Amino acid sequence: xxxxxxxxxxxxxxxxxxxxxxxxxxxxxxxxxxxxxxxxxxxxxxxxxxxxxxxxxxxxxxxxxxxxxxxxxxxxxxxxxxxxxxxxxxxxxxxxxxxxxxxxxxxxxxxxxxxxxxxxxxxxxxxxxxxxxxxxxxxxxxxxxxxxxxxxxxxxxxxxxxxxxxxxxxxxxxxxxxxxxxxxxxxxxxxxxxxxx
Numbered sequence: 001x002x003x004x005x006x007x008x009x010x011x012x013x014x015x016x017x018x019x020x021x022x023x024x025x026x027x028x029x030x031x032x033x034x035x036x037x038x039x040x041x042x043x044x045x046x047x048x049x050x051x052x053x054x055x056x057x058x059x060x061x062x063x064x065x066x067x068x069x070x071x072x073x074x075x076x077x078x079x080x081x082x083x084x085x086x087x088x089x090x091x092x093x094x095x096x097x098x099x100x101x102x103x104x105x106x107x108x109x110x111x112x113x114x115x116x117x118x119x120x121x122x123x124x125x126x127x128x129x130x131x132x133x134x135x136x137x138x139x140x141x142x143x144x145x146x147x148x149x150x151x152x153x154x155x156x157x158x159x160x161x162x163x164x165x166x167x168x169x170x171x172x173x174x175x176x177x178x179x180x181x182x183x184x185x186x187x188x189x190x191x192x193x194x195x196x197x
Contacts, residue, residue, distance in 0.1 A: 025109070026050060026171045026181065027195070030163060038186065040169065050173060053184035058158035062190045064094065066131050066152055069121055074100050075135065076118040078110040078197055079144055086132075087117060087144040091196035092152045099155075103137040110197065117142055151196035153189075162188050170195035 028042040036052045069075060074095045079087035090110055095101070101118065108116035119137035126132075130147040146152070163169060163186040170187040187195050 024173050024175075026169075026173045026183070028169065030165055030167050030169050030186075032165055033163060038163070038169075038171075038183075040171070048181060050171060051176065051180060051182040052186075053182065056160075056184045056186065058160055058163050059185060059187045060156050060158035060162060060190055061093065061153035061187055061193070061195050062156050063193075064152055064154045066146060068094055068152065068154060069124065069131070069133065069146070071121055071124055073121045074119070075121060075133075076102065076116060076197070077135075077144060077146070078108050078114050078116055080111065080114055082145075085143075087115065087142055089144055089146040089150050090114060091150060092146055093197055094152070094154045096155055105137065105140055105142060117144060153196060155187075158188065167192055168194040170197060 026040055026042070026048060028040040028048070031039040031041050031047060033039075033052070036054065036056070038050045038052055040048045040050060042048060069092065075092055076095070077087070077092045078090040080090060082088055100120075102116070103118050105115060105117045108114045117135055117137070119135040119142075122134040122136055124131060124133055127145070130145045133144045133146060135142050135144055167188050171183040171185065173181045173183045176182050189195050
């Protein structure tokens, strides 16, 4: 519950931030945005209506090189736990300086068995298999390997006009008292790319 409240508070920042704990996420193609309601078509072909907060904002996920991840960076990474206790990144999103949200290590739905780890990067080591990161968060620490070719994006501020019909989007959503969905931020990839998380 504490993680949910932390995330909800973080989403009130001017810049959409990520680090998902329940209630959930929504991914798909934007069909329309009308009267502060976003219609999203998910991969299964279903459409979902998501109410947008009056102050909803847009974040653009800009591809960056692995060198953008430095000691002190705050990151989120969807990762697959390995037998040796490390994690293998499926994607990495680098938060803006000074922004932290969703700290911890918890279930994620990008791939069966995947987890999300959000934390502060400590030691960074370059290895043949990729870049190894020491990531710490309250009450925990993980070693995570970022293989070559894994999508790495920087969360940057965007304009509402970038969230439009035909654009792939990612949203953190909460359930409304009436049973619907709501969000106060929409994430899109640079130049219409699909958000990797």
